[in-house]
Amino acid sequence: MGLLVQSTSTARELWLLFSQTSILEQVTLIFALPSLWYLASSARSFIYHNRQNVPVMGKGAAIVLPTWRARLQYITHGVEMIHQGYRKYTDTIFQIPTVNQNLLVLPTKYVNELKSLPETTMSSSQAVADYFLGSYTTLQIHLFGHIVWDVTRGQLTQNLGNHVEPLVDEAEYGFAQEMPACEEWTSVTVHSTFLQIVGRTSARIFVGKELGRNALWLETSIDFARCIFLGSGILKVVPAVIRPIVALFSPYVWRIRRHHRNARKILIPEILRRREEAAVTTDWKAKKPNDMIQWLQDASEGADAKPERIVDRQLGMSFAAIHTTTNHLANVIYDLAARWDEYGPELCAEVEEVLGETDGEWKKTTLTKLSKMDSFMKESQRLNPPSALSFNRKLQTSYTIPSSSPPYTLAKDSYIAVAAGPISSSESVYESPATFDGFRFHRMRTAPGGSAQSHQFVTTGLDSMTFGHGKFACPGRFFASNESKIILALLLMKYEVRFEDAEKGGPTEKGAEMTRPKNMIFADACFPDPNVKVLFKRRAA
Numbered sequence: 001m002g003l004l005v006q007s008t009s010t011a012r013e014l015w016l017l018f019s020q021t022s023i024l025e026q027v028t029l030i031f032a033l034p035s036l037w038y039l040a041s042s043a044r045s046f047i048y049h050n051r052q053n054v055p056v057m058g059k060g061a062a063i064v065l066p067t068w069r070a071r072l073q074y075i076t077h078g079v080e081m082i083h084q085g086y087r088k089y090t091d092t093i094f095q096i097p098t099v100n101q102n103l104l105v106l107p108t109k110y111v112n113e114l115k116s117l118p119e120t121t122m123s124s125s126q127a128v129a130d131y132f133l134g135s136y137t138t139l140q141i142h143l144f145g146h147i148v149w150d151v152t153r154g155q156l157t158q159n160l161g162n163h164v165e166p167l168v169d170e171a172e173y174g175f176a177q178e179m180p181a182c183e184e185w186t187s188v189t190v191h192s193t194f195l196q197i198v199g200r201t202s203a204r205i206f207v208g209k210e211l212g213r214n215a216l217w218l219e220t221s222i223d224f225a226r227c228i229f230l231g232s233g234i235l236k237v238v239p240a241v242i243r244p245i246v247a248l249f250s251p252y253v254w255r256i257r258r259h260h261r262n263a264r265k266i267l268i269p270e271i272l273r274r275r276e277e278a279a280v281t282t283d284w285k286a287k288k289p290n291d292m293i294q295w296l297q298d299a300s301e302g303a304d305a306k307p308e309r310i311v312d313r314q315l316g317m318s319f320a321a322i323h324t325t326t327n328h329l330a331n332v333i334y335d336l337a338a339r340w341d342e343y344g345p346e347l348c349a350e351v352e353e354v355l356g357e358t359d360g361e362w363k364k365t366t367l368t369k370l371s372k373m374d375s376f377m378k379e380s381q382r383l384n385p386p387s388a389l390s391f392n393r394k395l396q397t398s399y400t401i402p403s404s405s406p407p408y409t410l411a412k413d414s415y416i417a418v419a420a421g422p423i424s425s426s427e428s429v430y431e432s433p434a435t436f437d438g439f440r441f442h443r444m445r446t447a448p449g450g451s452a453q454s455h456q457f458v459t460t461g462l463d464s465m466t467f468g469h470g471k472f473a474c475p476g477r478f479f480a481s482n483e484s485k486i487i488l489a490l491l492l493m494k495y496e497v498r499f500e501d502a503e504k505g506g507p508t509e510k511g512a513e514m515t516r517p518k519n520m521i522f523a524d525a526c527f528p529d530p531n532v533k534v535l536f537k538r539r540a541a
Contacts, residue, residue, distance in 0.1 A: 054104065056095045057085045071097045075237060078523035079421065082388040086422035093408065099236040099523055101130070103389075104416045108462045110401050111391065111418060115470020119146070122393040124472045127415060130394060132232040136247045138256055139228055142309065143316030147299050152317075152475040155295040156205075160482055161364035162290065163205050167486050168362045170204035170212065171197065175490060182495060182536045185507050190333050191530035194487070195222060195326045201483055202321050206292040206314060207267065217266050221318035224259040227252040228319060233522060263315050268307045271297060292317060317476075324386060325480050329487060330528040331384040331519075332377055335436060337497045337534045338516040343438045344496065347373055348539075351489045367485045371452070375442035377484060378457045381466055383436060388421030388524045390465045420465040421526070429463045457481050495536045507535050 058073055058081065074081060074097065085094045085105060096103045106114075119125065125141045134140045174197035180186050199222045203212030211217055231252030238246045247253050271293065278284040288294055296310050303309070336343060354369045355362070393416050400409045410416060425433045430440070441455040458477045460469040467474040474480075491497070498507035499514050508514050520527045 054093045054095050055089055056097065057081050058097050071099055072237070074098050075523055076521065079388045079521050079526060082419050082524060083422045086419040086426075100133070100240070101415045104410065104414055105389070105419050106391075106416055108418060108423065108465075110403065111462060111465075111469055113402055114393075115391075115472075117399070119472075120396055121399055122395050122410075122416070124393055124468070125149075126396070127392040127394040130415070131392065132228055133235050133243075136235055136243065136250075136253060137228045137232050138260065138312075139232075139316070139319065142304075143312050144320060147296065147304060148313050148316055149472075149475055151292070151295045151299050152479075156292065156476065157478050159290060160478060164362050164364055164367065164482065164486070166204050166209075167201055167483060168490075170201045170209070171483075171487050171490055173213075174198075174200040175494065179536070182538050185498075185535045185537045187500065187533045188536050189530075190532060190534050191326065191330045191528060194329050194333070195322070197487060198326045198329065198483070199322050201487065202318065202325070205479070206317060206321075207270075208289055208291045208293070211266065211270060214266060216262055220259045220262045220266070221315070222322055223255065224263075224315055225319040225323045227255045227259070229323070231256060236523075260312070260315065264308060264311050267293065267311045267314060271307045271310055321476060321480065325483060327386060327528055328377070328381060328480070329484055330530075330532075332380045332484070332488065333491070333497060333534060334516040334528060334532065335376070335380045335384075335438070337499050338514040339436070339438070340496065340498050341510050343376060344492070347376065348492045351492050355489075362486075364482075367482050370485055370489065371445065372439055372442050373485055373488060374457045374481075375440060375445075375455075376438040377481075377488070378441050378455070379436060379438050381457070382424045382430075382464075384519055384528065385421045385424060385466050385526060387526065388419060389417040390420035391418040391468050392416070418465055421524075423463060423465060494538060496539055498535050500533070500535050507537075 058069075058071075078096075078098070081096055082105065085096060088094070089105075089107075091107050091109065093107065094105050096105060114122065123141075125145055128144065129139055129141045132139045134143075177200070178193050178196045180188065182188075196218070199218050200212065203217065203221060206212070206221075207217065231250055234250065234252070235243050235247060274288070274294065274297065278288065281287060293310070293314060296313050297305070300310055336347075350370060350372045354366055357369075358366060395410050395412050395414045395416070398409055398412045400407050423429060427433055444450055444455045445452050455464075458467070458481050460467050460473045462469070467477045499516075501508045517529045517532045520529055
């Protein structure tokens with residue numbers, strides 16, 4: 001009781017002192033105290049994690065203020081810091097003070113020991129939720145937990161063959177809705193245009209044809225991911241102690257909440273309708289829709305079967321699928337437009353040849369035979385990875401790496417990753433790694449001793465970790481690959497693409513060298529410039 005009285009008295013005295021200061025002094029204190037708290041928290045976090053005794057990247061990372069500066073440096077130079085760390089500590093663990101975490105970057109020699117560990121030991125889902133500040137952006141672990149993983153690895157991947165024709169149909173519809181006529185050379189903003197096409201195509205498999213063409217659903221599913229990226233990006237640079245206040249005024253957080261409401265308004269009636277129909281249909285198993293909503297519903301039990309939770313998972317799927325595929329396609333199109341004369345005709349010929357074998361009918365085998373396209377996609381991704389990091393995990397319990405010598409223990413609540421970006425551009429892995437070679441992987445497959453199943457776009461390994469590796473490698477990469485190939489094949493059949501000649505106007509001349517636009521960097525993430533325009537012209541029939 002005495003302690004309570006003493007604390008109350010102290011608080012009253014502090015308030016009296018505060019009230020006697022000027023407005024300018026009060027405002028200064030309001031902003032200064034959280035900043036001091038942030039610096040103290042950064043110091044405490046750094047000291048705790050640096051007990052793990054590993055080298056730390058970033059200027060002057062051994063004392064508090066430079067550690068804070070290193071975190072800010074990571075925002076604009078994160079990719080560069082990761083590449084520097086990899087070059088300097090290729091075979092050892094090093095640490096990077098990221099915007100809101102202290103991240104341990106592991107060498108690939110430990111990956112095979114860690115790749116199959118359960119989520120109870122180290123969790124990829126929790127690492128993603130924390131990366132995107134899920135407590136503010138709603139990207140909590142249940143949006144892409146084991147149900148989503150199981151359904152994606154199971155029904156979505158198992159039905160890839162059944163969904164080729166629907167994907168082609170929706171992609172064709174998307175081109176008709178989103179692309180201009182392009183009878184002459186026409187400037188098209190690639191990212192925004194193909195974001196709509198990918199959103200439409202994904203929706204066909206996720207929510208069915210009718211709902212997939214619902215304008216509100218398209219806006220909701222597409223903008224939901226954008227708001228999470230932008231909202232979390234802004235909140236990360238804000239001291240943690242005032243994030244709740246900033247989040248209250250964030251337009252991105254407001255829109256995220258609105259998208260949840262809209263998604264429920266659109267999808268819950270469909271979920272309930274299907275449940276009612278299933279209750280009165282004797283052969284429902286044979287008649288039920290073959291889409292993501294139904295798969296999620298079939299896989300959910302107990303509290304997870306609540307319609308609201310199913311809708312949340314569907315939003316999680318849209319978050320994972322739409323923008324990542326769009327960014328990849330934009331990179332591929334930029335690379336193609338910069339090198340059309342070198343690669344365009346040969347890629348077009350491959351599509352025509354493969355479709356000619358089936359009299360124009362699209363099959364799953366059609367896509368697997370597009371070896372040169374697959375190679376071009378993989379090479380574009382190799383040089384333009386979505387992140388310089390992969391294999392992200394959060395330790396749920398302390399874990400000692402078996403092969404480490406001396407024994408190295410990863411502390412509970414620490415974050416780990418592998419430098420996937422630097423690996424994909426390493427001279428020890430690839431010949432002339434800085435040079436774009438669109439058919440690099442096609443030649444590796446067809447060379448003596450090569451295998452048609454190796455070096456595929458979806459293949460993971462210690463030298464190709466963009467999709468992760470092991471048990472928790474990206475389960476949706478097979479769907480993303482098929483979707484990308486279909487959209488690219490239709491593009492190649494319909495159009496020629498080139499960049500505009502800035503000096504002369506019009507398309508670049510045949511044989512002219514063109515450098516593709518630089519990517520945009522935020523922390524470890526790498527994005528194609530969304531404002532870039534490419535010239536499209538319909539090919540002669």
